Structures are given as C-alpha cells and as structure tokens.
Amino acid sequence: MNAPVPGALTSSLLYLDGVSVSFDGFKAIRGLSLTIEPGEMRAIIGPNGAGKTTMMDIITGKTKPDVGTVMFGGSVDLTKLDEAAIANLGIGRKFQKPTVFDFHTIEDNILLALKSKRTVTRTLFWRTAAADAKRIDDILGIIKLGDARDRLAGSLSHGQKQWLEIGMLLAQDPKLLLVDEPAAGMTDGETAETAVLLKEIARDHSVIVVEHDMGFIRELGVKVTVLHEGSVLAEGPLDQVSANERVVEVYLGR
Amino acid sequence: MITRFLIQGMDKRGLVFLAVLAALAILVPLANLLLPPGSLLHVPTSTMSLWGKYLCYALLAISLDLVWGYCGILSLGHGAFFALGGYAMGMYLMRQIGSRGTYGNPILPDFMVFLNWSELPWYWYGFSSFPFAMLMVLAVPGLLAFVFGWFAFRSRVTGVYLSIITQALTYALLLAFFRNDMGFGGNNGLTDFKEIVGFNVQAQSTRAALFSMTCIMLIAGFLIARGIVSSKLGKVVIAIRDAESRTRFLGYRVDRFKLFVFTVSACMAGVAGALYVPQVGIINPSEFAPANSIETVIWVAVGGRGTLVGAALGAVVVNYAKTVFTSGFMAPYWLFALGALFVFVTIFMPKGILGTAQDWWTRRKAPPEPSPAAEPAPAE
Numbered sequence A: 001m002n003a004p005v006p007g008a009l010t011s012s013l014l015y016l017d018g019v020s021v022s023f024d025g026f027k028a029i030r031g032l033s034l035t036i037e038p039g040e041m042r043a044i045i046g047p048n049g050a051g052k053t054t055m056m057d058i059i060t061g062k063t064k065p066d067v068g069t070v071m072f073g074g075s076v077d078l079t080k081l082d083e084a085a086i087a088n089l090g091i092g093r094k095f096q097k098p099t100v101f102d103f104h105t106i107e108d109n110i111l112l113a114l115k116s117k118r119t120v121t122r123t124l125f126w127r128t129a130a131a132d133a134k135r136i137d138d139i140l141g142i143i144k145l146g147d148a149r150d151r152l153a154g155s156l157s158h159g160q161k162q163w164l165e166i167g168m169l170l171a172q173d174p175k176l177l178l179v180d181e182p183a184a185g186m187t188d189g190e191t192a193e194t195a196v197l198l199k200e201i202a203r204d205h206s207v208i209v210v211e212h213d214m215g216f217i218r219e220l221g222v223k224v225t226v227l228h229e230g231s232v233l234a235e236g237p238l239d240q241v242s243a244n245e246r247v248v249e250v251y252l253g254r
Numbered sequence B: 001m002i003t004r005f006l007i008q009g010m011d012k013r014g015l016v017f018l019a020v021l022a023a024l025a026i027l028v029p030l031a032n033l034l035l036p037p038g039s040l041l042h043v044p045t046s047t048m049s050l051w052g053k054y055l056c057y058a059l060l061a062i063s064l065d066l067v068w069g070y071c072g073i074l075s076l077g078h079g080a081f082f083a084l085g086g087y088a089m090g091m092y093l094m095r096q097i098g099s100r101g102t103y104g105n106p107i108l109p110d111f112m113v114f115l116n117w118s119e120l121p122w123y124w125y126g127f128s129s130f131p132f133a134m135l136m137v138l139a140v141p142g143l144l145a146f147v148f149g150w151f152a153f154r155s156r157v158t159g160v161y162l163s164i165i166t167q168a169l170t171y172a173l174l175l176a177f178f179r180n181d182m183g184f185g186g187n188n189g190l191t192d193f194k195e196i197v198g199f200n201v202q203a204q205s206t207r208a209a210l211f212s213m214t215c216i217m218l219i220a221g222f223l224i225a226r227g228i229v230s231s232k233l234g235k236v237v238i239a240i241r242d243a244e245s246r247t248r249f250l251g252y253r254v255d256r257f258k259l260f261v262f263t264v265s266a267c268m269a270g271v272a273g274a275l276y277v278p279q280v281g282i283i284n285p286s287e288f289a290p291a292n293s294i295e296t297v298i299w300v301a302v303g304g305r306g307t308l309v310g311a312a313l314g315a316v317v318v319n320y321a322k323t324v325f326t327s328g329f330m331a332p333y334w335l336f337a338l339g340a341l342f343v344f345v346t347i348f349m350p351k352g353i354l355g356t357a358q359d360w361w362t363r364r365k366a367p368p369e370p371s372p373a374a375e376p377a378p379a380e
C-alpha cells in the first residue's frame, strides 16, 4: 500500500490540484490543492460552507469538478470514474449526516459493507464464510454494537449510527477513509472514544477527517488543513494554524 | 446450491403460503373432477378457472412486489410484461387451431386471412412449437425489461419519472397492439383457442390441469422471489430502495442490481400472463391498458408491500371483491370502491393487510422495538 504504483505521476495517495466546482454560478470550491501521503491522517477544518463536504463529493465521484486534477494512487484519474468504481478502488466514506440502512439489522449493514466482490452473481449466491463472520464479529466488537447486532439500524441513536457507519468503513477496508464530522451529535465521552477509534484505524489506513470540534482535532494530533471559501487557507500542525491570523479571523475567532 | 438458495430465509408465513398452494393444486382439481356436481364440496369448473385467474394475478403481484416492495421501483407498466407473456401463449394457441379456423387456412390464423395476408409474418415463426413459445413467454418480457431497464437505470431515472415512463411503455404497446397491421389480431386480439399440447382447452380436465399448473408456477415464482430477497443480493436491493446513493458509495453498481430484479420480475409477469390466457380464453390489447398496471399496484399495496405473500393475498382479495362487486347492482361503482380502498389502505394500513396483521401480532407478543425512521434518509 505504501509503495507508489509503477508509472505513477506522484507518490501521493491522493492528489488534488487546481480543483474548482461551481453550483449555478456559486463557486463552492476554487482552486483547491491538497495531497495526502500513503498512511497519513489529515484533519480538515473550516467554517460551515467552506466546501469540506463538497471536496469529499468530488473525491468520491458524486460531483464532477469543472476543472482540476484529482488523482488516486498516483495514476488513477478519479474524475473519470463513477461512485461505485471509486469505492471499489478503495475509497470509503462516512457521511456528514449518518447514513445507514435503516431497515437492515446492524449486522447486515456491516455485511453489506464487507469487502467482497460486488457483482450480481456473487451477491445472489453469497455464503458468509467463517472468516467473514469473524470479521463482522470483530467489527461489531470494535464499534461496541455486538449486543445490538440483530436490531434494525433505524432504531439506533445518532451517535450509534455514527459508529455503525465507521464500522461499515472498517468492513470496506478501504485504502483511504473520508470521515465527515464523525463527532457531530456525540457526547464528550463518545467524542473522545471516537478520536481513539479513528487513531486506531489510522494506524493502517490513510484517513481524512472533517471536524468542527477543536478538542477532537487536538486529540488526533495530526496535520491540519484549513479550508475557507473553497480553497486552502492554511496547513500545518494545529498549534501553528490556530496561531495564523487569517485563520483566527475567518474561523476560530468567531 | 439451488435448493439452499430457494429455501433460505423461509419463514412460517411462507411455509403456510406454500402449504395452502400445494393443497389447492391437488384438492381443487380433485374436487372438480371426482366429486359429483351435487356434492357440497364439488368445485364447478367456472369457479376453478376464476380462481386460476386470481392466482395468475397473484403471480403478477409477486413479480411487482419484487421490484416495488424490495427495490423501490414503482413500475406502473407491469401489465405490459403480463400481456406480452399472454400474447406469446396466445400465438402458440392460435397456431394450434390449424385448419379448424373459420377460413380453414392450415397456416394463417383467421384474422390474417381476413386481412388478405398471404403468408405468416416472420415473428410468428416457431410459435407452433410449445417449447419455443414457452421460451418466448420468458424471453420477450425479459428482453423488453432488460433493454428498457438498461437505459432507464443507467441514466439514473428514478421515482416518479421512472413510474411515468413505465406507464408510457405499456400505453405505447396498447396503441401498437390495437393496430391490425402489427399482426397480433388488432382490437380483437387472439381467441377461439382449440388445443393446448394436444388437449382441448375447454375440457374440464384440461382446465383442472391448468389450475394445478398455475398453483405450481405460483409456488415456483414465490420460491424464486423469496430466494432472491433473502440472499445478500436481496439485502443490496433493499439497501438500494432505502438509500440508493449510499449503496453506490459502498461500491455496488446500483443499475445492474435494478436491472437484474426488473428483468426477473418481467419474466415472472410473463409466465403469469401465459397461464392466464388459456384459462380466460382470450388475449387482447386491453391487457396493456395503463389502468391494469395501476390496479396491480393497488393489490400489492392492499396486501402488504415488501412481503411477497401479502402481494399474492392482496391480488386474490381485491379480485375476489371485484368479482362480487361487479356481478351485482353495485357494478358501476367498482372503480370508486377500488379507489376508496386504496386511499383507506394508504392512510390507515400503510403496511397492507399482512403488515398490519403482523404488527398487531408482534405487539401482542412482545414490547415494541423502536420503529425506524419512516422516511429513509437519502445519502448526502
């Protein structure tokens, strides 16, 4: 995973350069450039409407950029692919508003996310192998929903849904995880636990986390990128960016 | 593997349904053929054929439930697949008439002679063979569904727009089949059938056999649908119904899964139509009428969407009610009654007869589980 792909244009896992996108004339992302190295965990902060979610939409193929380069693994042009293809390349995503399958059990939510061939025939004649079952058990243990495995996901609390979605990400075992506001709607205790969980995940995955909670970001202790009006305002360790005057002005100072 | 596929996820409700159908398949024909007409348990042939028709509708309802109840594709054109299967069977039955038609032409059906056609159109070739015709019963609706779905699902047409184009599909076919020069008997359709695989279609024993066959096909259709929805593919399909975009971000090609269930469903509807035609003795373009497809949706809603058994139940209950209603003085009001029923069910029993009964049953037995959000949230 850490070795650059042969023929790669860059050694970065994710490479965004000069990306812009506008909705009905409104420039949500303007000239955004960002690189994530293999194995890196990056925190992204920025005021509401800064374009953090839109950036994830671009990476995952939901939104096509008007201009700019979006490369994955050094050589794959993500702007040419659709959502499913990008997911199968190894990019997983947790949504800002937790989105799980309400009418499936928690266990089935994990099963659906579990890394496997996503074809019609494979799923039609699917048998859950012992290794898969074990993996599902492990994940349910990690996200502390083992006892609730047979409950419908729709009956979970907001915080639990966040965790279930993180569990689904784990089951996908992607190379790169995009995690949009994982601590939203969580108690302080839950937030701290989520930070621990994400750090754990970051040991063998590359992760991009968007979060507003400064305590949470501090807990992660990773490089921070500040987005503002669709482009990068500052980048560096949290202490450094939070000392930046512009950052204080547009974001922290409010 | 096949058996395991078919029995996975079988529940008590499904077993009861299968047992009832198996019993009907055996007992009704026996009660019709062996018991004297005076006997209390004798089933008249007309009643048997009427119920055979209901069971064809039940199979159609199951096929619709597969796409609507489980995959969220509200097809308002499923009657088209039913009718196409019916026409394929009708074409076979027409070729079986041979020289016994009014004009005595050994090759051409009467309506072609009447139109002064000199030879059989190419698309009628092969229909004198039963196996070929049965293949067409599956292939024609299946292929149409595949091509239609290929374009619709790939371009991500969903919701109301999809419903409208399915409705347009069946309407277009209605108009096409009305035309004499299409070669399907125009307005009058196909009728005056004589024989099916060598047996007189009118004979009591043939009708009994057709009834049994309908039960068997309904069992088969149910098992296939049950197998599909209980498989992991079924879970993917439900996931698509509830959060389509989320499913894509997990790496599933939503269009292919939709295409699969839509095509299987269309084949199933085709089989239902093929069984229907010899039992009612006619197939004409009115089977393509948009209203028919809408009625099918009502059956499924009344019985309980997303339950399969409920869909079949809804088809039988509503059609039984229709027969009772339209044979009496209230006949002119049937459509109002049907509309009222639909409104009533939608408002007071959103889960249909079966879903409501089941809720009531579980509530009696256990404290309620917090119910999931009524509106599935779309992925952001």
Ligand SMILES: Nc1ncnc2c1ncn2[C@@H]1O[C@H](COP(=O)(O)OP(=O)(O)O)[C@@H](O)[C@H]1O
Pocket: A023, A028, A046, A047, A048, A049, A050, A051, A052, A053, A054, A055
């Ligand atoms: N699909 C869309 N159509 C129109 N405007 C959008 C769309 N997605 C995002 N936007 C706009 O782009 C801006 C950035 O939004 P978003 O990426 O959600 O911000 P953030 O996640 O940083 O709070 C907002 O002003 C938002 O209204």
Ligand SMILES: [Mg+2]
Pocket: A052, A053, A054, A096
């Ligand atoms: Mg956002």
